[in-house]
Amino acid sequence: MEDDFLTIALPKGRLLPDSLKVMALAGFPCDIREGTRKLAHETPNARFILARPGDIPVYVSYGAADVGIVGKDVLIEEGRDVYEILDLEFGFCRFVVAAPRAFATEAHLAVSAPGRVCGRIRVATKFPRVAETFFKHRGIHAEIIPLRGGTELAPQAGLAAIVVDVVSTGRTLRENDLVVICEIGTSTARLIANRASFGLKSKRIKALTEALRRAIVAQAGGKEVVPG
Amino acid sequence: MQYLAQGTCYLFQPESQKRRDLEASLANLLLSEGYQEVVLPVVQAHDPDTPRPLRKMVDAAYKFVDYRGQVMALRSDMTEAVASLASHELRDIGRPLRLFYSGSVFRARRPRWAGMVESYQVGAEIVGIAAPEGDVEILSLVARCLKAARIAGFQLRMGHVGIMESVMDFGGMDEKQKTELRLALVSRDLVHVERLIEGIVIPRACRLFLKQILQFPDGEDVLEAARDLASYDDSRRTAEALSELEGIISGASACGIGDFIQLDLGLIRDLEYYSGMIFEAYAPGCGGPIAGGGRYDGLLKILGHAEGAVGFALDMQQVLNTLRKADGNIALHIGEL
Numbered sequence: 001m002e003d004d005f006l007t008i009a010l011p012k013g014r015l016l017p018d019s020l021k022v023m024a025l026a027g028f029p030c031d032i033r034e035g036t037r038k039l040a041h042e043t044p045n046a047r048f049i050l051a052r053p054g055d056i057p058v059y060v061s062y063g064a065a066d067v068g069i070v071g072k073d074v075l076i077e078e079g080r081d082v083y084e085i086l087d088l089e090f091g092f093c094r095f096v097v098a099a100p101r102a103f104a105t106e107a108h109l110a111v112s113a114p115g116r117v118c119g120r121i122r123v124a125t126k127f128p129r130v131a132e133t134f135f136k137h138r139g140i141h142a143e144i145i146p147l148r149g150g151t152e153l154a155p156q157a158g159l160a161a162i163v164v165d166v167v168s169t170g171r172t173l174r175e176n177d178l179v180v181i182c183e184i185g186t187s188t189a190r191l192i193a194n195r196a197s198f199g200l201k202s203k204r205i206k207a208l209t210e211a212l213r214r215a216i217v218a219q220a221g222g223k224e225v226v227p228g
Numbered sequence: 229m230q231y232l233a234q235g236t237c238y239l240f241q242p243e244s245q246k247r248r249d250l251e252a253s254l255a256n257l258l259l260s261e262g263y264q265e266v267v268l269p270v271v272q273a274h275d276p277d278t279p280r281p282l283r284k285m286v287d288a289a290y291k292f293v294d295y296r297g298q299v300m301a302l303r304s305d306m307t308e309a310v311a312s313l314a315s316h317e318l319r320d321i322g323r324p325l326r327l328f329y330s331g332s333v334f335r336a337r338r339p340r341w342a343g344m345v346e347s348y349q350v351g352a353e354i355v356g357i358a359a360p361e362g363d364v365e366i367l368s369l370v371a372r373c374l375k376a377a378r379i380a381g382f383q384l385r386m387g388h389v390g391i392m393e394s395v396m397d398f399g400g401m402d403e404k405q406k407t408e409l410r411l412a413l414v415s416r417d418l419v420h421v422e423r424l425i426e427g428i429v430i431p432r433a434c435r436l437f438l439k440q441i442l443q444f445p446d447g448e449d450v451l452e453a454a455r456d457l458a459s460y461d462d463s464r465r466t467a468e469a470l471s472e473l474e475g476i477i478s479g480a481s482a483c484g485i486g487d488f489i490q491l492d493l494g495l496i497r498d499l500e501y502y503s504g505m506i507f508e509a510y511a512p513g514c515g516g517p518i519a520g521g522g523r524y525d526g527l528l529k530i531l532g533h534a535e536g537a538v539g540f541a542l543d544m545q546q547v548l549n550t551l552r553k554a555d556g557n558i559a560l561h562i563g564e565l
Contacts, residue, residue, distance in 0.1 A: 061515065061516075062515045063513065063514065063515030063516075081415070081516065082415075083415070083416035083417075083418070084415065084416060084417040084418060084419055084420070085416075085418050085419075086418070086419065087419045190419060193416075194515060195416075195508075195510070195515070195516055195517065196510040196511070196512075196514050196515055196516065196517075198416070198444070199383055199385045199490050199492065199510055200381070200383055200510055200511075200512055202444040202490075203444075205444065206443070206444040209444075
């Protein structure tokens with residue numbers, strides 16, 4: 001960990017194109033092509049590493065990366081010991097409770113009026129902590145079934161009547177005949193930093209944060225010019 | 229069939245040797261500075277009516293029932309154990325009381341975290357000493373311990389609980405808002421802190437100060453904002469906390485450790501018993517804090533013997549990890565048995 005150098009962890013997948021764009025605007029360009037298998041990239045002013053979104057907080061909390069970009073959804077679920085520095089405002093999605101259309105009325109009742117529903121509901125999710133907290137706070141007796149992904153399959157396969165998932169466009173839900181019962185929260189991409197690096201490399205991280213802040217404002221300003 | 233529990237580990241040569249040597253040199257240093265060693269029991273009786281500032285540790289402690297049905301716990305915090313010893317068994321011993329210790333503490337971790345259940349600490353406490361004198365002594369002791377351990381490029385990130393608390397009171401924040409702000413600051417969720425202070429009605433000086441601590445730790449600007457705020461706060465609490473902190477800063481500079489200190493008034497530690505100066509030590513390659521500590525006068529008051537106390541603890545595994553990374557060796561140390 002040289003002092004004059006930042007290691008930046010970027011998430012593979014959905015958030016990568018916007019992450020690269022905003023990094024380039026902030027003066028940290030990196031020529032990573034979509035679908036690349038190369039996971040570490042050296043540039044003159046930073047070293048970029050690519051990791052699965054769920055692993056970004058792990059790399060950062062151990063100090064293997066100084067900073068990283070990751071969705072708030074992952075931060076809430078993982079609850080790792082990292083500093084959350086900036087809302088990058090892209091990658092918007094919502095945490096929702098969803099159920100099959102045919103079951104919507106019942107599901108709505110189960111979630112909104114827990115005192116009147118007996119029994120235990122099964123909930124399939126990629127976000128067991130988020131789901132558990134939500135149902136516990138509402139006083140709903142729920143059995144949380146953790147899945148690695150593809151939660152929308154669970155109701156069709158008869159695994160669980162209700163799912164907790166993140167949605168951005170809602171297309172996946174629609175195509176699987178699921179409807180949103182209620183919203184738990186929203187999520188956008190965040191800049192996170194390692195606790196030690198935050199102080200030891202504060203000048204560099206501060207400069208990056210300010211450049212990113214300007215890049216976000218510039219991008220938002222650019223959008224407003226578009227008519228309509 | 230026995231197997232290794234999650235969050236525990238074996239320690240082999242040469243790391244075990246290194247830890248032993250390190251501990252010996254730290255013990256010699258502490259003895260030469262006038263600290264007496266105390267070996268603390270691993271098993272403690274559990275008190276179900278634990279006051280709130282200690283709640284967090286009590287909740288994280290491993291508990292079991294002894295042969296009489298009494299609930300026992302593995303010690304989860306050395307500072308608490310020393311404070312309890314000082315205010316009961318050693319309450320009539322002359323002050324200031326300087327003690328040091330080494331040993332494991334045990335804290336339950338969330339299952340999916342890789343954090344260790346057992347961590348080995350070396351630490352020291354001074355009981356019966358006021359600020360800034362005791363605080364400066366502890367800070368300089370930590371710096372000397374880290375130097376003795378050959379940790380390069382370390383930094384002592386320092387804040388003051390009293391300043392943040394008086395700012396929150398001055399801002400007229402209610403308990404719920406205070407708790408939310410504290411929690412957001414512990415995890416440095418700056419996005420949440422910013423939204424929180426945007427969403428509440430507080431005096432302008434208060435808002436400016438909180439915005440300033442959202443910036444990165446670097447000292448002068450945040451001190452300026454704190455001074456400005458103190459001039460509006462009629463309760464004088466901000467001013468008192470601030471002058472205590474300034475006393476510590478100048479004391480630290482006078483004993484030659486000023487360069488190691490980084491001021492960070494947004495620093496809040498995960499333990500609720502701190503009441504004054506707090507700090508965490510970091511070094512390149514360490515990931516998390518390698519040492520931490522602060523002033524906990526409030527804890528002794530709760531234990532029934534109000535007096536000033538300040539201390540620190542070094543996480544030996546973090547020290548070893550940092551040394552190993554500094555050696556450029558991220559592979560396992562596997563010695564010949």
